[in-house]
Amino acid sequence: MIADKVSDIEFQEREVIHRDQFLYVYGRKSGLLRSAVRAQVETFAKRAGWEPVSVMAGGTLREQMRAPSLLGEMFVVCDAAEFSLADLQGSLIDIVDGGASNHMLLMVADGSELLEEEEWIRAKDAFGLIEEPLVTIDNYRSITRFLLRRSDLATVQHLGDDPRFLGRVKAFVQDSRSSSPRSLAMEIDRIILTEMKNGAFEQETRLIERRERRVLSEGLNQFLDDRRTGTLYPLLQFLSNACLSGDSAAGILERLYRASANVVAGRDQRYKRNREGNPAVLPYLAWGILLLEYESSLMEGNFMVAFEHLCQAYHGAAGRVEEWFVDETNWQAVLLRILGEPAQEITGLGQARATLCSALNARSRALLDRLQLREATSARFHELVGKSAVPANE
Known part of the structure; x- marks a missing residue:
């Protein structure tokens, strides 16, 4: 015998110990584990060599429990609601007194009148009881x-x-x-x-996401303004942690696009340069263009290796930024990335990419009025921006 009484939850988590009869009381409006308990007992019965049978139409449970069989011991799965109270009482008398030669799993809904009968009380004392528990503060x-x-x-x-x-x-x-x-x-x-x-309450998730956006924005701003190991390392560490936590390359790149768009557009009012119109935008334009150019490398290869290469490329471009923009090897990328308005996107990554492209387009126009560029660079930008049919959207 397993125990005098065991919950169906405990029964599910233990190996079934041999008993001749199984009595199970389940919640009338619940019965969550009813099928699982039945399957577990049926598996035990199969291992024990009991032959599964059903009560024939017009027959009684008591007759089936007493019936001899050439196939050996038989096993019946039944619900008390299918039989009369007298039939159930007789069957319980037989299993207690040894008049039954077969075995059964008798399932009874709580509130059944059978549970108040003496025969039921004797049977559960003899064979134990599996019972669906009520949920309380204690359990x-x-x-x-x-x-x-x-x-x-x-x-x-x-x-x-x-x-x-x-x-x-x-x-x-x-x-x-x-x-x-x-x-x-x-x-x-x-x-x-x-x-x-993602395993956290929404309010906590929003706080975490807001904090991560702030950390990424601050790290990116610091590196773009001061290109050295001391500013690059925190940015690499943040992105590495995101990769290790299971974030996809697309998800990380989406956040980078949005953070970069804010830098290019000068939206973060914590920085004085943005409150004063953010005139120093040319290096940020180079960063945005390079980030877009590196998308396939970031998405298809090792994200961290590709990002380090991107930072190296930016370090080289920002050191001679005006020359970089008019360099023939870069001009096609510049032309592609800041001309016109991007197509409508439906994915989060696509929308973030479009946001960065819009910021690049708007800032490239504003640059003509806010920077005194060398004549060659200014001419190139006039040529570039003049080809765009889409008005600035700053």
Whole structure:
């Protein structure tokens, strides 16, 4: 015998120990593990060599439990609701007194009148009982962890040790007059699917995303303004951590595009240069163009290696930025990246790319009025911007 009484959750997590009869009480409005318990007992019966049979139409459970068989011991799976109270009482008398030669899994919904009968009490004392538990303050943690382990939602098991998540579950249990495993499972799914994102609560996720945007923006600004190892390292470390945490190359590049667009457009008012109109935009234009040019390398190869090569290219361009823009080897890229308005994009990466292209286009126009460039560079920009049929969108 496994125990006098065991919950169906405990029964699921243990190897089935031999018993001749299985009695199972499940929640009438729940029965979350009813199919799983049945499957587990049927597996045990098969290993024990019990032949599965059904009660024939017009027959009784008591007759089936007493019937001899040439095939050996037989095994019946049944629900108490399918039989009369008298038939059930007789069957229970037989299994207790030794009048039954076969075995059964008898499933009974809570509230059944059978549960008040003396025959039931004697049977459960003799063979033990599997029972679906109510969820209470005393057991909600263990039941929650069990439900998370069997959830079809990916990577949620760690929430069983998350204080805030468990707090939300506890509040649900306290607010419910009685909570079943099924209702708790539904609440767990609701919390995960509607209040959380990537394993964290939405509000926390927004705070994390906002903090990461700020860190990336600050790191990028510092490197673009002061190209040295001390400013490059924090930026590389941030991106490396993003890669190690499982972020996709497309997701990281999308964030880089948006941060770079803000730098090019001069939107971050924490920087005095932006409050004063951000006249020093030429190196940022070079960065934006190079970032767009390196997209395929970042997406298809080793992201960190490609990004280091991008930074090296920017270091070389920013050191002679006016010459870089009029260099014949770069002019095609410049022309491609800052002429015209990008096509409509529907993906997050595509929209971020379009945002950067729009910022480059707008800043390239503003550059003519805000910088005194050498004659060759100014002529090139007049030629370039003059070909665009799309008005500035600053």
